[in-house]
Amino acid sequence: MRRLLALVAALSLAACSPAPATKQAAAPQAGFPVTIENCGRKLTFDRPPAKVVTGYHPSLETLLALGLGDRIAGRTNFAESPFLPGQKEQYDRIPEIAPTIMLPQKEVMLAQGADFVLDNAMASFDAAGGYATVEELDAAGSPPYILGGWCSPEEVLQFTIDDTFTDLRNLGKIFGVSDRAEKLVSELQAQLAEVRKRVEGRTPVKVLATDGGKGPVNAYGGSGITNQMITAAGGVNVLADVKGDYTEVSAEKVSASQPEAVLVSDYATLRGEDMPSSPAKAAEAFAIAKNSPAAKDQRYLALPVAAQHPGYRNLLAITDIARFLHPDAFDQ
Incomplete structure (x- = not known):
């Protein structure tokens, strides 16, 4: 998508x-x-x-x-x-x-x-x-x-x-069904407040969000939904200075970004030459940013691509991203 x-x-x-x-x-x-x-x-x-x-x-x-x-x-x-x-x-x-x-x-x-x-x-x-x-x-x-x-x-x-x-x-x-909607909004806002509480005061994790590519890289810049989710989950987008949401970024830019963690757009059941697996896309990112902390730790999260579009799921995904970026904050 x-x-x-x-x-x-x-x-x-x-x-x-x-x-x-x-x-x-x-x-x-x-x-x-x-x-x-x-x-x-x-x-x-x-x-x-x-x-x-x-x-x-x-x-x-x-x-x-x-x-x-x-x-x-x-x-x-x-x-x-x-x-x-x-x-x-x-x-x-x-x-x-x-x-x-x-x-x-x-x-x-x-x-x-x-x-x-x-x-x-x-x-x-x-x-x-x-x-x-x-x-x-x-x-x-x-x-x-x-x-x-x-x-x-x-x-x-x-x-x-x-x-x-x-x-x-x-x-x-x-x-x-406004009563039903307000109840759902309240529940989701409470979940996000809990995430904010748990990551508050922690050093934001530097995150690269990518949809694959060996150069240019299909990646997510400093505007839009994916950038918003990274920030809400206690991360900082290493491509925040790149204008746009889903865009192409040079391999040199990605290499210099030195991410500590990588989010990979995951298409789950769709596979093929034009739709590599999440591990394959993560490997591409690690190969480009080969000296980064993320590459050394092989640290990535497969993020369902449906969560990177407007809808109920993007709010749920923030908790998943936060657990990935700050696992110790959720051990308590």
């Missing part, structure tokens, strides 16, 4: 113009209508969505975390990362409408008759790729919501952890 960022960065929000968000409801429901803002559009819902289509898996995970699996009528394929506990069974019960992580092509997508679409990248709404645009889906009564504010290349770089909390609260309002 991370390789989609190159495409995401090339897209604009030109297709996103304000439009009615839902089909006319037969009768108003208590607590509705609800209006929220996403990608510069105001979306108004007269009732909770009942026929939802989800795109890349973190969007599905987020709805499942809110207990909304019964509202999902169609999903895309997911084979990149291990499933979160208890979610594989729910995933299997939902009809698959696309064999890839992308939403289906325009005709198939519009034929779903969805009353809500949730995704976390603009790539699935690119007319040039044969997809239904945001404007077309709005007009069809299938309004898309983009997680994390990843509505334009600039906004991808501006992501903060708080954006995920905003998404959870917005989805709570849209589906009429």
Whole structure:
């Protein structure tokens, strides 16, 4: 999925113009209508969505975390990362409408008759790729919501952890489960507060986050979601001075960065010439930064790539990263 960022960065929000968000409801429901803002559009819902289509898996995970699996009528394929506990069974019960992580092509997508679409990248709404645009889906009564504010290349770089909390609260309002959303937000905030407490006062660990490459290296710079997770977990990104999120960095720059630990984007079940394993990608990083503490200790963590996209999982991943960077802080 991370390789989609190159495409995401090339897209604009030109297709996103304000439009009615839902089909006319037969009768108003208590607590509705609800209006929220996403990608510069105001979306108004007269009732909770009942026929939802989800795109890349973190969007599905987020709805499942809110207990909304019964509202999902169609999903895309997911084979990149291990499933979160208890979610594989729910995933299997939902009809698959696309064999890839992308939403289906325009005709198939519009034929779903969805009353809500949730995704976390603009790539699935690119007319040039044969997809239904945001404007077309709005007009069809299938309004898309983009997680994390990843509505334009600039906004991808501006992501903060708080954006995920905003998404959870917005989805709570849209589906009429605000109490449930606030409970989940409180639980996640408590987990993050516990992480901060445990790593407070400890020297930040110097971290290289990479998706492989012998030069240039596919790596994560000082903006965006991965950089945010590293910082929240008690680390410091050795490429923090590099502009961008997912970007190419010279081997010389990586060699000079002297990381103490390496995070490797892990695609789990996807393997092949263009998708090397996490150990192979870690070995590439160690070979480039061969005199670094990370290389000497062979210290790396395989980070599920799904956690490096907006959604519920990125909040959970912060604890995993913190345990990796500061294991002694969690022995107490």
